[in-house]
Amino acid sequence: MKWIEGGVTAATGFKASGIHCGIRPNRTKEDLALIVSDAPCVGAGLFTKNQVKAAPVLVDKESIKHETHRAIIANSGIANACAPKDYENAVLMQKVTAEALGVDPKEVLIGSTGVIGMSLDVSKIEAGLPVLLNKLTSDQSGSELAAKAIMTTDTRKKELAVEVELDGKPVHIGGISKGSGMIHPNMGTMLCYLTTDAAITKDMLQKALKEVCDISFNRISVDGDTSTNDSLIILANGMAGNELIAAENDSYQAFKEALKALCIELARQMAKDGEGATHLITCTVSNALDEKRAEILAKSVIRSPLTKAAIFGCDANWGRVLCALGYSGEEFNPEKVDISFASAAGTIAVCEHGKGLPFDEAKALAILKEPEVIILADMHEGTAAATCWGCDLTFDYVKINGDYRT
Amino acid sequence: MKWIEGGVTAATGFKASGIHCGIRPNRTKEDLALIVSDAPCVGAGLFTKNQVKAAPVLVDKESIKHETHRAIIANSGIANACAPKDYENAVLMQKVTAEALGVDPKEVLIGSTGVIGMSLDVSKIEAGLPVLLNKLTSDQSGSELAAKAIMTTDTRKKELAVEVELDGKPVHIGGISKGSGMIHPNMGTMLCYLTTDAAITKDMLQKALKEVCDISFNRISVDGDTSTNDSLIILANGMAGNELIAAENDSYQAFKEALKALCIELARQMAKDGEGATHLITCTVSNALDEKRAEILAKSVIRSPLTKAAIFGCDANWGRVLCALGYSGEEFNPEKVDISFASAAGTIAVCEHGKGLPFDEAKALAILKEPEVIILADMHEGTAAATCWGCDLTFDYVKINGDYRT
Numbered sequence: 001m002k003w004i005e006g007g008v009t010a011a012t013g014f015k016a017s018g019i020h021c022g023i024r025p026n027r028t029k030e031d032l033a034l035i036v037s038d039a040p041c042v043g044a045g046l047f048t049k050n051q052v053k054a055a056p057v058l059v060d061k062e063s064i065k066h067e068t069h070r071a072i073i074a075n076s077g078i079a080n081a082c083a084p085k086d087y088e089n090a091v092l093m094q095k096v097t098a099e100a101l102g103v104d105p106k107e108v109l110i111g112s113t114g115v116i117g118m119s120l121d122v123s124k125i126e127a128g129l130p131v132l133l134n135k136l137t138s139d140q141s142g143s144e145l146a147a148k149a150i151m152t153t154d155t156r157k158k159e160l161a162v163e164v165e166l167d168g169k170p171v172h173i174g175g176i177s178k179g180s181g182m183i184h185p186n187m188g189t190m191l192c193y194l195t196t197d198a199a200i201t202k203d204m205l206q207k208a209l210k211e212v213c214d215i216s217f218n219r220i221s222v223d224g225d226t227s228t229n230d231s232l233i234i235l236a237n238g239m240a241g242n243e244l245i246a247a248e249n250d251s252y253q254a255f256k257e258a259l260k261a262l263c264i265e266l267a268r269q270m271a272k273d274g275e276g277a278t279h280l281i282t283c284t285v286s287n288a289l290d291e292k293r294a295e296i297l298a299k300s301v302i303r304s305p306l307t308k309a310a311i312f313g314c315d316a317n318w319g320r321v322l323c324a325l326g327y328s329g330e331e332f333n334p335e336k337v338d339i340s341f342a343s344a345a346g347t348i349a350v351c352e353h354g355k356g357l358p359f360d361e362a363k364a365l366a367i368l369k370e371p372e373v374i375i376l377a378d379m380h381e382g383t384a385a386a387t388c389w390g391c392d393l394t395f396d397y398v399k400i401n402g403d404y405r406t
Numbered sequence: 407m408k409w410i411e412g413g414v415t416a417a418t419g420f421k422a423s424g425i426h427c428g429i430r431p432n433r434t435k436e437d438l439a440l441i442v443s444d445a446p447c448v449g450a451g452l453f454t455k456n457q458v459k460a461a462p463v464l465v466d467k468e469s470i471k472h473e474t475h476r477a478i479i480a481n482s483g484i485a486n487a488c489a490p491k492d493y494e495n496a497v498l499m500q501k502v503t504a505e506a507l508g509v510d511p512k513e514v515l516i517g518s519t520g521v522i523g524m525s526l527d528v529s530k531i532e533a534g535l536p537v538l539l540n541k542l543t544s545d546q547s548g549s550e551l552a553a554k555a556i557m558t559t560d561t562r563k564k565e566l567a568v569e570v571e572l573d574g575k576p577v578h579i580g581g582i583s584k585g586s587g588m589i590h591p592n593m594g595t596m597l598c599y600l601t602t603d604a605a606i607t608k609d610m611l612q613k614a615l616k617e618v619c620d621i622s623f624n625r626i627s628v629d630g631d632t633s634t635n636d637s638l639i640i641l642a643n644g645m646a647g648n649e650l651i652a653a654e655n656d657s658y659q660a661f662k663e664a665l666k667a668l669c670i671e672l673a674r675q676m677a678k679d680g681e682g683a684t685h686l687i688t689c690t691v692s693n694a695l696d697e698k699r700a701e702i703l704a705k706s707v708i709r710s711p712l713t714k715a716a717i718f719g720c721d722a723n724w725g726r727v728l729c730a731l732g733y734s735g736e737e738f739n740p741e742k743v744d745i746s747f748a749s750a751a752g753t754i755a756v757c758e759h760g761k762g763l764p765f766d767e768a769k770a771l772a773i774l775k776e777p778e779v780i781i782l783a784d785m786h787e788g789t790a791a792a793t794c795w796g797c798d799l800t801f802d803y804v805k806i807n808g809d810y811r812t
Contacts, residue, residue, distance in 0.1 A: 049733070050729065050732040050733045051731070051732040051733070051734075051736070051737055051738055051740060052728050052729055052731065052732030052740040052760070053732075053740075079725075081725070082725055082728055082740070082757070082760055082761055082762060083761060083762055084761050084762070086761075115725065116723075116725025116726070116728070116729065116762075117724065117725045117757070117761075117762035118762070228725075228728075228729050228732060305711075305803075305807070306807055309803070309804050309806075309807030309808050310807065310808065312804060312808045313807070313808030315808065317522075318523065319485070319487065319488055319521065319522025319523045319634075320522070322458050322488055322522070322634075323456060323458055323522065323634050325457070325458065326456040326457040326458030326459075326634060327455070327456045327457070328457075330457070331457055332457055334457060334458040334459075334488070351488065351523070354458070354488055355488055355489060355490050355492075355523075356488060356489055356490070356522075356523035356524070393804055393807075394804060395801050395804050395805070397711075397715070397804070398715050398718060398799055398800060398801050398803070398804060399801070400715075401711070401712055401715030401716065401719070401799075402715050402716065402718045402719030402721065
């Protein structure tokens with residue numbers, strides 16, 4: 001497996017584009033993205049577990065059952081959730097796109113992200129479709145415009161691609177994603193659209209997506225808020241010409257490993273671009289009794305507002321890390337726990353067997369000033385490990401969210 | 407029942423004092439509190455459920471089993487948690503206080519709050535004890551000094567008292583508490599010391615404390631962080647002369663109601679004084695299937711960082727409220743939910759049957775500018791209700807916690 005340039009157009013047979021169609025008042029920001037495959041695809045999707053589901057999620061949960069898919073259309077600016085006629089508008093958005101592409105409505109998956117409670121004016125999307133279709137390209141520029149069009153408070157576009165060889169054929173998987181607030185590990189927690197030219201059955205694609213999501217997107221948290229709109233969708237058009245993956249064979253494993261690398265990196269980029277974030281925080285809990293437990297413990301640390309604020313302040317306040325492990329809901333012996341901080345500037349042990357160690361404050365400060373900080377907790381009770389990703393809590397998080405709607 | 411002036415010295419036979427003994431560098435801030443009863447008391451306590459328990463909590467969990475108690479001593483500045491010799495120091499703190507008072511060590515309950523991981527120098531407490539004992543007074547000034555001595559990042563002291571008539575005798579209950587960060591409903595979540603001159607058995611006292619805690623302190627959240635040191639303790643010395651409460655009779659109910667009023671108000675004051683808070687947020691979920699469910703839903707709202715940031719920005723962003731209800735873990739029909747905001751400036755309906763209502767933004771702003779804001783969610787599915795309290799997420803929360811330790 002190797003990293004390659006590109007995003008959703010890296011896989012053979014996929015085109016993408018993005019335009020400003022008028023949903024957002026700011027005319028310099030794209031607000032409508034389209035991804036289209038030349039050939040019919042099998043699709044798989046995972047959606048928010050929030051009881052309050054946005055209309056596009058309700059539509060997609062039905063449409064994803066269809067045998068084939070051809071396109072994904074998504075807008076930013078308005079979430080099309082909890083608004084009058086939200087479901088009707090979602091169905092209409094799917095219908096006008098399908099008509100423009102000449103495909104079955106169920107072959108089109110849809111997404112929306114933005115403010116909850118405002119009505120989506122689908123006539124703007126309908127009016128924009130001819131331009132959107134006209135701009136479709138298999139160049140990276142198309143993927144880039146699509147990636148920009150789904151951004152909300154994101155400060156950086158997230159666009160990545162990998163290549164893996166299956167049966168001697170190069171297979172590509174690429175993706176774009178958005179998400180920096182309302183991010184919490186409970187399924188998708190964002191919009192993420194992946195494309196691949198792998199030949200794989202719908203069942204195997206769904207299985208790979210679920211397995212990978214559980215250890216990538218479901219292990220990030222920006223603020224503990226699980227959105228109403230979270231969607232993770234992958235389309236596979238089979239154009240790479242590998243032997244169809246229809247079982248958990250070696251090709252499935254290789255495909256899944258490549259998908260995993262891609263999703264973990266997209267997840268890390270989302271955490272790093274968390275609203276107002278100045279640090280990407282990685283927490284690895286090791287030597288735990290089992291992986292689930294390690295994950296719960298690590299998530300508790302990356303969710304802790306006090307830990308997040310301490311990292312913002314470059315404060316090696318390991319007591320808050322131990323405290324967060326302690327209220328995770330998992331029972332353990334605190335007197336076995338070791339804690340260290342690490343970054344590109346080095347590693348420093350700060351707590352051993354549950355008690356503070358004397359440490360060099362200047363060295364700790366240098367480590368925590370790096371943009372990527374790792375918190376290591378060794379439970380000394382088993383052999384399992386898990387890693388979760390989050391970001392620090394900053395003035396800007398409060399600023400961004402104190403006046404997002406108005 | 408009526409509200410009266412005072413705190414832990416409002417009940418007959420209780421004295422209190424507070425001094426600066428040198429644990430905190432700032433000499434103008436008291437850091438050691440003492441509460442003493444003239445007569446032996448029965449005591450009841452509830453302690454943090456965090457797996458990482460501070461040494462004073464471990465000591466108190468044993469000591470609270472003792473038949474009688476006489477005093478509570480507590481310091482601020484250092485949490486005496488996860489530090490070398492923390493348990494030995496907690497035992498020593500209890501021992502030197504018992505010796506100074508001439509009582510059994512188990513009759514003394516102890517508390518610490520402050521930075522985790524630093525060693526507590528008990529010699530400073532020992533050296534301060536003669537002055538602390540000398541300053542003991544049944545005047546309110548003693549309670550006030552004790553209330554100040556347990557404050558950390560609190561900006562206001564919390565000190566309240568009530569009077570209730572039992573068997574024709576005036577019975578008093580008073581308390582002091584601290585807590586503005588690391589506050590989350592999972593038991594005590596703070597230091598809170600209550601005293602009463604009621605005659606009540608240890609069993610009935612513990613029962614009343616548990617029942618009241620569940621609907622007061624366990625329903626507040628500042629940041630979702632459950633501290634290692636949370637302790638809620640009540641001492642009852644029986645000096646009011648009422649008939650001993652030994653069963654769930656009318657006097658028990660009257661006592662419990664008075665205790666409930668006191669604890670809810672102390673809890674509200676803690677939420678209001680949440681680190682950096684500019685708003686007290688009350689969330690009442692009504693017409694839910696049952697009370698537990700209503701509580702889970704209300705807690706999810708007051709914990710939501712996005713909702714908290716929106717209230718800071720006086721933004722009537724009800725979508726975040728509905729979203730937070732949605733990820734509470736409880737299943738419900740979003741299309742039944744109504745949401746309103748209320749305050750001293752009025753009430754405004756913003757969402758009906760899960761969809762946004764057109765509303766007057768100027769009126770909403772006026773309502774949300776008040777220091778106490780109420781979020782009302784009507785589930786339209788049953789008759790149960792629950793109220794939880796929290797505060798907004800502000801720049802100052804980040805500032806306070808970004809550089810607390812260093």
